[in-house]
Structure formats: C-alpha cells, structure tokens
Amino acid sequence: MSSRDETAVALARAATALDGALLGVGLAICAASSWFKYLSTSHALRRIRLAPSPSISDLRAVVDTGDHTGAGETGGERLVVIRGQVQPRSVAAVASGIFTGGKGAGALVSQGSGEKAVIVQQTQTCLYNEWRGILGWSFDLHALFAKAWKEQRTTSFRSVPFVLVEGTHWSNSGYVNVNLDGCTHALPLTTVYHQLHPVQATPYTLFQAILGNGYPVALLDEEKILPVGKEITAVGICRGENGSLEIKQCEDMPCFLSEKTRDKIESDLAATATTLFWSGIILGTVSVGILGYAIYKNWGRLRDWRERRKRERELRHQALESPTRSFSDDDSGEVSDGELCVVCLMRRRRSAFVPCGHLVCCPPCALTVERDLSPKCPVCRQTIRSSIRIYGS
Incomplete structure (x- = not known):
C-alpha cells in the first residue's frame, strides 16, 4: 500500500x-x-x-x-x-x-x-x-x-x-x-x-x-x-x-x-x-443524523459498561460475604479436561455467556472477558452482553 x-x-x-x-x-x-x-x-x-x-x-x-x-x-x-x-x-x-x-x-x-x-x-x-x-x-x-x-x-x-x-x-x-x-x-x-x-x-x-x-x-x-x-x-x-x-x-x-x-x-x-x-x-441534516446515531450507540456502550461494573461489584461482595461459595471451593477436587476453562485451563467451567450461551469459562475469566472494550465469546466470537453463573444440582 x-x-x-x-x-x-x-x-x-x-x-x-x-x-x-x-x-x-x-x-x-x-x-x-x-x-x-x-x-x-x-x-x-x-x-x-x-x-x-x-x-x-x-x-x-x-x-x-x-x-x-x-x-x-x-x-x-x-x-x-x-x-x-x-x-x-x-x-x-x-x-x-x-x-x-x-x-x-x-x-x-x-x-x-x-x-x-x-x-x-x-x-x-x-x-x-x-x-x-x-x-x-x-x-x-x-x-x-x-x-x-x-x-x-x-x-x-x-x-x-x-x-x-x-x-x-x-x-x-x-x-x-x-x-x-x-x-x-x-x-x-x-x-x-x-x-x-x-x-x-x-x-x-x-x-x-x-x-x-x-x-x-x-x-x-x-x-x-x-x-x-x-x-x-x-x-x-x-x-x-x-x-x-x-x-x-x-x-x-x-x-x-x-x-x-x-x-x-x-x-x-x-x-x-x-x-x-x-x-x-443538507450538511446540517446529515451531521445531526450521524451525531444522533453516535450518541445513541456510545450511550448504549456506556450503559452496558456500567452494568458490567455493577455485576462485578456484586460478585465481589457475594464472594466476601460467603467464602464457602468461593471459586476455589466450587472447583475443588478432580476436574476433567473437558470441563476446564478455555482461558486459564485451571478451574471448572461455571459461567455461560449471554446471548450465545456457551459455557466455556470460569467466573473470574468470564469477568475478565466482560471487561474488554469489545467483549466477545472465546468460542464463537459473538459480541456478549453479560455472563450467568451456572450452579450444578
């Protein structure tokens, strides 16, 4: 070029x-x-x-x-x-x-x-x-x-x-x-x-x-x-x-x-x-439309970022209040290779991404993925909005 x-x-x-x-x-x-x-x-x-x-x-x-x-x-x-x-x-x-x-x-x-x-x-x-x-x-x-x-x-x-x-x-x-x-x-x-x-x-x-x-x-x-x-x-x-x-x-x-x-x-x-x-x-109309679209998109991103920060604080608060339900306790014991987190390869898969639904990460790694500027699922590369903690019966 x-x-x-x-x-x-x-x-x-x-x-x-x-x-x-x-x-x-x-x-x-x-x-x-x-x-x-x-x-x-x-x-x-x-x-x-x-x-x-x-x-x-x-x-x-x-x-x-x-x-x-x-x-x-x-x-x-x-x-x-x-x-x-x-x-x-x-x-x-x-x-x-x-x-x-x-x-x-x-x-x-x-x-x-x-x-x-x-x-x-x-x-x-x-x-x-x-x-x-x-x-x-x-x-x-x-x-x-x-x-x-x-x-x-x-x-x-x-x-x-x-x-x-x-x-x-x-x-x-x-x-x-x-x-x-x-x-x-x-x-x-x-x-x-x-x-x-x-x-x-x-x-x-x-x-x-x-x-x-x-x-x-x-x-x-x-x-x-x-x-x-x-x-x-x-x-x-x-x-x-x-x-x-x-x-x-x-x-x-x-x-x-x-x-x-x-x-x-x-x-x-x-x-x-x-x-x-x-x-x-014409230029004024086009500029108003572009600026309105930019404000709408960036306001949505700001709102999603605030929601992720809020969920992160809630998870940390829950971890401090109930140490018996911490990540290390949930992942204690033998973990097969098929159940390991695809990011750290150390803990059990516990968090599913929304909206793709893939259960491939542990809760700490799921939070790390959500903090990215453009969060995407590690498997399908689809943009994610949040993650859900999955508990076994």
Missing part, C-alpha cells in the same frame, strides 16, 4: 471513530460555514439590489441627496453600482475637468501586446518537475512545501490613476475617480501575454533528478492588463472628494470592479446564495 493510500485509510478510520462522531462534527462545522457564507452573500445581494445605479453624469445628485442607509453609508457617502469606460486620469484633466489628452493619454503600455492600459501586472513563475527520481524515494521537500518551493513566483504591479467615464468627453458626461488604496478584491485584468521558456539543464539538475528532488524545468511569463476603454462595473462606496467624485471598495461586497453587468452580478450572487442555503441544510 502506498503512502497516499495509507493516509487515506488513516483519515477514514479517524472520521468514523466513535461511530462517526468526528465525521458528524466535521459536517456540522461545514454546515455552519455554509450558513455563515449564505448570510453574508444574502446581505450583499440585498444591498446591491437596494443600491442605486445612476449614470455617471447623475451620480453627484444621488450621492449628495437621498436616504443613506446600510452599513458603511453616511452623509456624503453611498453604495452605488455604476458602469463606465476605463480612462487614465491626467493632472490637466483633473484641474480643468475636460478630457483634453485624447484616448489613452497618460496610460501605461503593455510590453507583450503594445496595448495601452491603466494597470499592468507581470508575473514570472518557475515551474518544477513532478518526478521522484531514479531511486524512487517518496520523500521530497518540494512536495511538502509545494506552494512555497514548487512554484517560485515574482510579480510586478504598475498602475496609473484612472477614472470611469460615459463617453469620450468628460466635460459632457462627467467622470468618477477609482480609488484602489487597500483594495483586496480581484481586478478584471485581461491576459495579453503568456509564454513558456524552457530552462537549460545543468550538471546540478542531473544530481537533483537522481536524488528525486524537484528541479526547475521552465519559466512561465504572464502579463495581465486593465486596458483603456474597457467597460466595467464598479460596486462600491461613492463620495465627494476635493470637488470630484471618488468610488472605493466596500469590504462587505463580494466584488469591486467587474466585467459583468449589474444583472449578471445579481444572478450569480442569487445562485451562490441558493447553493449555500441548500448545502447548509
């Missing part, structure tokens, strides 16, 4: 320990997590549905007036959903309020495609092999630290201030500044360059291959951009800043900038909320 199979078997045994109690607890945790995500997703969906979706030219009137309700909304700030075209912001445009530089003025240029963009993200990833080596050793440090060693990645991020506009002339349509400070949401970047460069093998590479250690085989270069002129949807808190409008991320929202339209965002959130709702119900 391989190491992965042994790990899977160990995890399966741990999950089914105590009649599935650990598995039930794990499913309960998953159900609670699903419900927590469902509540947060439903809250975000409700806020997006209540948020206004004005045109950029009418955005100031919506922000300065209206009923500001909801978490993170105060006077002069409001959660809005707007859609516009990405354009870079230059110092002259901010000062004059007129788009005078032409489309793409002041933007970055992609090295891979030559396109103009406001955000350029370049990533280089070192890819390692998956071979274990000629010796077939299963121990590999690169496999243990896959994310830290297996894919060594360097990333460079460049951006210029940009805005969302409705048309080519800001003076006619208006604009809103996009604030990316502290942004933790994924950005709608487009991959424009993707190339794999093989790594030349060295003598040290051959040594690594023989020992089974991972060695680099290629470098993956990627470039992603947010191109000028791309239509995106912004879901965030809008406020007036130094005479102009600015939109920033709302931490409670699942996204900030997205290629999807508002209807698509709402439908995706509704589908996610439905999936989380039913998964929470």
Whole structure:
C-alpha cells in the first residue's frame, strides 16, 4: 500500500471513530460555514439590489441627496453600482475637468501586446518537475512545501490613476475617480501575454533528478492588463472628494470592479446564495443524523459498561460475604479436561455467556472477558452482553 493510500485509510478510520462522531462534527462545522457564507452573500445581494445605479453624469445628485442607509453609508457617502469606460486620469484633466489628452493619454503600455492600459501586472513563475527520481524515494521537500518551493513566483504591479467615464468627453458626461488604496478584491485584468521558456539543464539538475528532488524545468511569463476603454462595473462606496467624485471598495461586497453587468452580478450572487442555503441544510441534516446515531450507540456502550461494573461489584461482595461459595471451593477436587476453562485451563467451567450461551469459562475469566472494550465469546466470537453463573444440582 502506498503512502497516499495509507493516509487515506488513516483519515477514514479517524472520521468514523466513535461511530462517526468526528465525521458528524466535521459536517456540522461545514454546515455552519455554509450558513455563515449564505448570510453574508444574502446581505450583499440585498444591498446591491437596494443600491442605486445612476449614470455617471447623475451620480453627484444621488450621492449628495437621498436616504443613506446600510452599513458603511453616511452623509456624503453611498453604495452605488455604476458602469463606465476605463480612462487614465491626467493632472490637466483633473484641474480643468475636460478630457483634453485624447484616448489613452497618460496610460501605461503593455510590453507583450503594445496595448495601452491603466494597470499592468507581470508575473514570472518557475515551474518544477513532478518526478521522484531514479531511486524512487517518496520523500521530497518540494512536495511538502509545494506552494512555497514548487512554484517560485515574482510579480510586478504598475498602475496609473484612472477614472470611469460615459463617453469620450468628460466635460459632457462627467467622470468618477477609482480609488484602489487597500483594495483586496480581484481586478478584471485581461491576459495579453503568456509564454513558456524552457530552462537549460545543468550538471546540478542531473544530481537533483537522481536524488528525486524537484528541479526547475521552465519559466512561465504572464502579463495581465486593465486596458483603456474597457467597460466595467464598479460596486462600491461613492463620495465627494476635493470637488470630484471618488468610488472605493466596500469590504462587505463580494466584488469591486467587474466585467459583468449589474444583472449578471445579481444572478450569480442569487445562485451562490441558493447553493449555500441548500448545502447548509443538507450538511446540517446529515451531521445531526450521524451525531444522533453516535450518541445513541456510545450511550448504549456506556450503559452496558456500567452494568458490567455493577455485576462485578456484586460478585465481589457475594464472594466476601460467603467464602464457602468461593471459586476455589466450587472447583475443588478432580476436574476433567473437558470441563476446564478455555482461558486459564485451571478451574471448572461455571459461567455461560449471554446471548450465545456457551459455557466455556470460569467466573473470574468470564469477568475478565466482560471487561474488554469489545467483549466477545472465546468460542464463537459473538459480541456478549453479560455472563450467568451456572450452579450444578
């Protein structure tokens, strides 16, 4: 059996320990997590549905007036959903309020495609092999630290201030500044360059291959951009800043900038909320059933264990009160081989097991068998509940 199979078997045994109690607890945790995500997703969906979706030219009137309700909304700030075209912001445009530089003025240029963009993200990833080596050793440090060693990645991020506009002339349509400070949401970047460069093998590479250690085989270069002129949807808190409008991320929202339209965002959130709702119900029901079964089985075992302890104390008490009926007195005299206890082979068979009914043990050995965690008859291996002392006439 391989190491992965042994790990899977160990995890399966741990999950089914105590009649599935650990598995039930794990499913309960998953159900609670699903419900927590469902509540947060439903809250975000409700806020997006209540948020206004004005045109950029009418955005100031919506922000300065209206009923500001909801978490993170105060006077002069409001959660809005707007859609516009990405354009870079230059110092002259901010000062004059007129788009005078032409489309793409002041933007970055992609090295891979030559396109103009406001955000350029370049990533280089070192890819390692998956071979274990000629010796077939299963121990590999690169496999243990896959994310830290297996894919060594360097990333460079460049951006210029940009805005969302409705048309080519800001003076006619208006604009809103996009604030990316502290942004933790994924950005709608487009991959424009993707190339794999093989790594030349060295003598040290051959040594690594023989020992089974991972060695680099290629470098993956990627470039992603947010191109000028791309239509995106912004879901965030809008406020007036130094005479102009600015939109920033709302931490409670699942996204900030997205290629999807508002209807698509709402439908995706509704589908996610439905999936989380039913998964929470199913996982919760299954976990309750498993935990109930585990409690019932272990409560029965605890009850049987208490009964065995009680019978043991009663037998000891009887032995102390009537020494003439002790085990040694009952077994005195000649005992044939067919009547000897199958466990100790010294005393006469006096105790029959319930429910199988086999009379094969002396009373002390019968008590020893009953004390086991999983008591079984020495003859038929059937699980026993108790033993009965048999007296000859």
